[in-house]
Amino acid sequence: MNYEIVIGLETHVELSTESKIFCSCGGHSAAQSPNDCVCPACSGMPGMLPVMNKRVVELAVTAGLMLNCNINRYTTFDKKNYYYPDLPCAYQITQLNHPICTDGCITLKTSAGSRDIRIKQIHMEEDAGKLVHGGNSSYVDFNRTSVPLIEIVTQPDFRSAEEVVTYLNKLKSMFRSGGISECEEGAMRCDVNISVRPEGSSEFGVRTEIKNMSSFEAIERAIRYESQRHIDALEFELEELVQETRRFDDVSGKTFAMRNKETEADYRYFPDANLMPIIIDDEWLEQIKANKPTEVDEKAEQYREAGISDKEVDMLISNHKIGKLLDDTVALGCNAKDTATWILTDCAGILRKDGKTLADLAVTAETLATVIKMVDGGKINRNAGKKVLIAVIEDGVDPEAYCKENKLDRQVDQAAIAGVIDTVLAENARAVEDYKNGKVKAAQALFGACMRELKGAGDPAMIKELLEKKLQEL
Numbered sequence: 055m056n057y058e059i060v061i062g063l064e065t066h067v068e069l070s071t072e073s074k075i076f077c078s079c080g081g082h083s084a085a086q087s088p089n090d091c092v093c094p095a096c097s098g099m100p101g102m103l104p105v106m107n108k109r110v111v112e113l114a115v116t117a118g119l120m121l122n123c124n125i126n127r128y129t130t131f132d133k134k135n136y137y138y139p140d141l142p143c144a145y146q147i148t149q150l151n152h153p154i155c156t157d158g159c160i161t162l163k164t165s166a167g168s169r170d171i172r173i174k175q176i177h178m179e180e181d182a183g184k185l186v187h188g189g190n191s192s193y194v195d196f197n198r199t200s201v202p203l204i205e206i207v208t209q210p211d212f213r214s215a216e217e218v219v220t221y222l223n224k225l226k227s228m229f230r231s232g233g234i235s236e237c238e239e240g241a242m243r244c245d246v247n248i249s250v251r252p253e254g255s256s257e258f259g260v261r262t263e264i265k266n267m268s269s270f271e272a273i274e275r276a277i278r279y280e281s282q283r284h285i286d287a288l289e290f291e292l293e294e295l296v297q298e299t300r301r302f303d304d305v306s307g308k309t310f311a312m313r314n315k316e317t318e319a320d321y322r323y324f325p326d327a328n329l330m331p332i333i334i335d336d337e338w339l340e341q342i343k344a345n346k347p348t349e350v351d352e353k354a355e356q357y358r359e360a361g362i363s364d365k366e367v368d369m370l371i372s373n374h375k376i377g378k379l380l381d382d383t384v385a386l387g388c389n390a391k392d393t394a395t396w397i398l399t400d401c402a403g404i405l406r407k408d409g410k411t412l413a414d415l416a417v418t419a420e421t422l423a424t425v426i427k428m429v430d431g432g433k434i435n436r437n438a439g440k441k442v443l444i445a446v447i448e449d450g451v452d453p454e455a456y457c458k459e460n461k462l463d464r465q466v467d468q469a470a471i472a473g474v475i476d477t478v479l480a481e482n483a484r485a486v487e488d489y490k491n492g493k494v495k496a497a498q499a500l501f502g503a504c505m506r507e508l509k510g511a512g513d514p515a516m517i518k519e520l521l522e523k524k525l526q527e528l
């Protein structure tokens with residue numbers, strides 16, 4: 055029998071805010087050592103009260119808009135109670151009854167064609183701390199406690215591991231380019247729900263949930279293993295499938311049962327009376343919409359329309375920092391396609407020589423635009439522009455000062471060209487004589503001789519201009 059794989063995802067994404075969700079501690083990425091981003095509120099001291107971080111709401115709404123969700127104007131927090139040492143309050147503040155976004159949709163392009171994945175909801179919640187095990191002891195680090203997360207829950211609409219990875223990559227690009235999350239390793243974590251059913255069946259099979267995975271490669275392997283385990287269980291009746299939570303072991307490539315699936319009642323959810331309901335009025339929503347960054351698809355389309363190649367578009371979309379550098383440079387008046395070449399070919403090449411990548415690029419849009427404009431404006435030629443760029447990247451020089459000091463600018467070019475023209479005219483007395491006698495074509499031969507002499511180093515328009523001037527003066 056053929057089986058269809060059914061997958062639904064719950065993805066936790068750490069938000070790029072300057073402070074935690076309910077206190078003013080810096081995010082844990084600012085931490086130097088364990089427990090140095092911690093205050094009485096986020097370490098669960100009795101009597102401390104949470105204060106909502108407005109930015110979290112704005113980023114959650116922005117994510118909801120990107121995923122075509124309904125934005126719920128009335129949204130509330132609930133306490134999810136469980137005891138574990140990394141959770142100092144013994145409850146997690148999350149959203150159960152009135153999540154901030156519901157009923158969205160995202161379109162994926164996969165080898166099977168275009169696929170729509172429905173988003174059930176997005177809710178806001180706080181992260182838990184971390185346990186660190188060493189020697190005979192376990193330590194608890196609260197730096198991550200109360201770091202803001204959004205959890206994006208899909209409907210069980212995925213049918214393959216490939217679709218899941220395509221979805222996760224798309225979320226990652228969107229969230230990076232939208233400033234919602236940098237989605238670094240560990241900042242995007244998935245619970246993968248899997249079941250299988252005979253092809254053509256309209257009922258869902260028993261599902262298992264693989265918890266807390268952050269590597270896309272591991273997710274893919276886990277889905278392959280777990281779906282095959284389900285199929286084998288049904289085909290050969292080797293084991294009975296039960297709804298449970300499992301973990302994936304990276305070394306063996308297998309999944310193992312952790313616990314029976316807990317139900318909502320196990321957590322004794324109840325509304326958090328310490329936090330007021332949040333009302334998102336029209337004015338606030340409009341403001342968030344106006345600040346919403348261009349969406350990835352739209353952005354990619356803009357790049358393509360500017361003549362940037364598909365491969366380059368992929369690089370720009372998947373690397374937020376580089377995409378932003380391009381956008382900012384273009385905003386300063388440079389051509390998009392040219393700028394893409396300067397960044398993705400020239401800068402990348404210069405960095406590669408030192409064993410670095412574009413992630414190490416520290417050039418500002420202003421500096422890059424200065425170099426590009428010096429070339430476009432004919433102040434220096436492209437080769438000289440490349441030399442300037444090398445000095446900018448390697449030594450952080452000021453491009454204009456560097457040009458002057460190293461005599462790369464047009465005046466110097468002009469002097470060098472004028473010298474070559476004089477030589478060529480002296481060596482080609484015959485052609486010069488012809489020109490004087492009215493043979494205009496002789497100028498073409500002299501131009502060719504100058505070009506050969508300069509070995510392509512000079513700007514042809516400038517050579518032509520200077521040569522014509524000289525001939526006129528004869």
Ligand code: ADP
Binds near residue numbers: 063247258259260
């Ligand atoms: P719970 O409240 O038990 O967590 P949800 O309805 O919120 O259950 O679903 C959690 C996730 O499991 C969702 O992403 C959903 O799409 C997925 N899911 C639900 N049923 C199935 C199934 N039969 N097979 C695969 N995934 C499923």
Ligand code: MG
Binds near residue numbers: 064
């Ligand atoms: Mg759930």
Ligand code: ZN
Binds near residue numbers: 074078079096200
């Ligand atoms: Zn704090």
